[in-house]
Amino acid sequence: MIVAAKKPIEEIIEQVKGLRSVLVLGCNECVTVCEAGGKKEVGVLASALRMYFLQQGREVNVGEHTLERQCDTEYLEEIRNNIDAYEAVVSLACGVGIQFTAERYPSKPVYPGVNTCFMGAALERGVWAERCQGCGSCILASTGAVCPVTRCAKRLLNGPCGGSTAGKCEISKDVDCAWQLIVDRLKTLGRLEDYETLCPVKDWSTDRAGGPRKVIREDLRS
Amino acid sequence: MALKQKFDAGKFVILAEMEPPKGVDGSAMVSHAKRVKERVDAFFIPEMNHAVMRMSALGGAMLLQREGMETIMQICCRDRNRLALQGDLLAAGACGVANIAVVDGEDPSYGDHHQARPVHDINTLELLNAIQGLKEGRDLAGVEITGSPAFLAGSTTHAGARGRSTELELEEIERRSEAGARFFVTPPVFDPELIRPFLQRMDSRRTILIPTVLLLKSLGMARYMERNMPHIFLPPAIIERIQRAPDKVRECVRIAIELVSALKAQGVKAVMLSTLGWEHKLADIVEAL
Structure with a gap:
């Protein structure tokens, strides 16, 4: 929501x-x-x-x-x-x-x-957390359904930066390192080999780079 | 005499746009500039015009400055946040760049890296204020800096562009002037009459209007601009003139020379010559002025 x-x-x-x-x-x-x-x-x-x-x-x-x-x-x-x-x-x-x-x-x-x-969800009553930035080109399939665009402070797409310590982000010890979450999740899924695959430089034109966005579904237009 | 002193003295100033190379070989850029340096007051170094990746304006400015040529370094808000912008301004100041032109920058979708994410952390007006702050010894966070740059700052205006309100443009010039901009570069002007209202209402001691004189390269280019760039007014007479000319390139050079003369006669204090890759033709223009 x-x-x-x-x-x-x-x-x-x-x-x-x-x-x-x-x-x-x-x-x-x-x-x-x-x-x-x-x-x-x-x-x-x-x-x-x-x-x-x-x-x-x-x-x-x-x-x-x-x-x-x-x-x-x-x-x-x-x-x-x-x-x-x-x-x-x-x-x-x-x-x-x-x-x-x-x-x-x-x-x-x-x-x-x-x-x-x-765009986020309730972690508990009175606490909401961000989960999606609407980048227009979802990569969750390769990151164990943890979004690095949203959850990594630097939006890094190929592993953590040097600031990741004990699973926490350098910006705050209250913020999980997104890449720690991704690695943990891939381990659980038995898909750690996905971590070895390099993500290409992201196409940000589906994000805000191309200006205000629209979704057009010709099949639904009257 | 430095550019600022020439502006102060009300001398007629000729600027030439000199795009940095797409690569590390700056020899062509330097040799084109050297060829005309006696007749050009300063070289305008764009910052990745049309969002096409090439050497930074700071790098391009350095190539010319170290050969003793004065530059106006353009800086755009598209590619860097406030830290990087201020950092590069300090670098430019320390390396001897005295003139800065601030723009927002075209969207990456215009260029050759259309998947890039633009930054726009701050805009032109805010960056002009930041430059003012650096000149006064403080950065955008209010922290004191060691050694202040003495930049002459400027920006762009859409004066003379079609479909723009003169009043709004003058208001924008005023806003940017209050933020420290002294000179304002226009889009290509092919009809000097279009900028007359600006010349009449701008105080040239305080704000200097710099019309861009673009060297047309061919009939095709002129027609393309006329059809696809609605903000630029290209009079049909110019297109007909190129069409009729036996030597079209020579005619295009003549048109540029005549435009500079007409603008000068109208009271303009500076022009910027833009040759878009035909810098070897600059000499033909400036030697005739």
Whole structure:
């Protein structure tokens, strides 16, 4: 999933403090799972904003709504009839949802309520970790399903650097060395010979090197 | 007299683009430069133009500087992060490079290493500010450095390019000027009238506009540019002129010479001659000026 973290309330207040009405818009997908922008967080942020405006002696209409997805035009239509009641939107979706909302409602200011962090998974309650950088050319088949592009600080594709010590990365003793994980995993799978195969210089044109990316499926286009 | 003093004195300055070799043999580059060095004020050394891998601009600048020729070293944000950029700027300063031109750099997809990952850790404006900082004795992390470079910094502008707003370009020039850029190199100009609004509104004591005069090599090249480079205005009259000329190369050289003269007459304080691999033709141009 896409993992996001709540923005500090002070930063959100700075964006909306001059408004007379604002809609806090949540998303039921990834940001709900990582507890940054679902219905519950919409309620918490809306209450915090109401309290702020109350303290300022200002009457501001703070609305709440949570869509099934903000990255889908179909669901974004749900707010078409009431969005004009608000001067602006604070979206708690990931960066995709925020931009898609803004594209759908071109004249409405849309502010981010979260910091979109990475594609990852929950290690335990309250701890999420990055697992994929969307490089567009997956090499997990040869690395025992451990991604060196994501998990190696230097994105090294042919073994560890000299900074790998006792299975930990040189940037922090709390970070596993991706290549230690890969070697351990290949050993477990009985495929250590894969480690001997040199990975060619990576083609980064499928990453961000070629600019903003698109996936086009002609068979699905109407 | 160094380039900066020439700019300060308002002298008409001729720059020549001199691309470093794709390899370690710099003899052709040096001999082309030597042939025209008396008539060229400084050589402009691009940093892997169009993302084609070749010797770095620092290396190219060194080849000419050690032969006593002044250079403007281009530095681009595509291939290095802030550490490497500042490190190479210090190296350039220590090796005698006095002039730096900052650009963002074309995307690797334009070049011959299209699978490369671009860096763009900082952009042109931020790098200009970093240069300003180094000149004042501090790096981007705010740490004091030992010995500051005395660079004359510059950048590029799309002045004279088709499809660009004059107002926005002037605003960008101003922003970069505030960040320390003194000179601004344009894309190839074939119609001097297009840069007139810039000359009228730029204070040449503070910011120097340097139109690029590109030597066309053939009718095919002119037609290709006209069809495929919409930002460059190539007047039909120029294409017709090459078409009619019995000696097309000589005509192209004449066009370049006339363009320099027309730009000079218009009040331009500097031009950059770009010959894209035809550096052996530079002498024909500069000797006629």
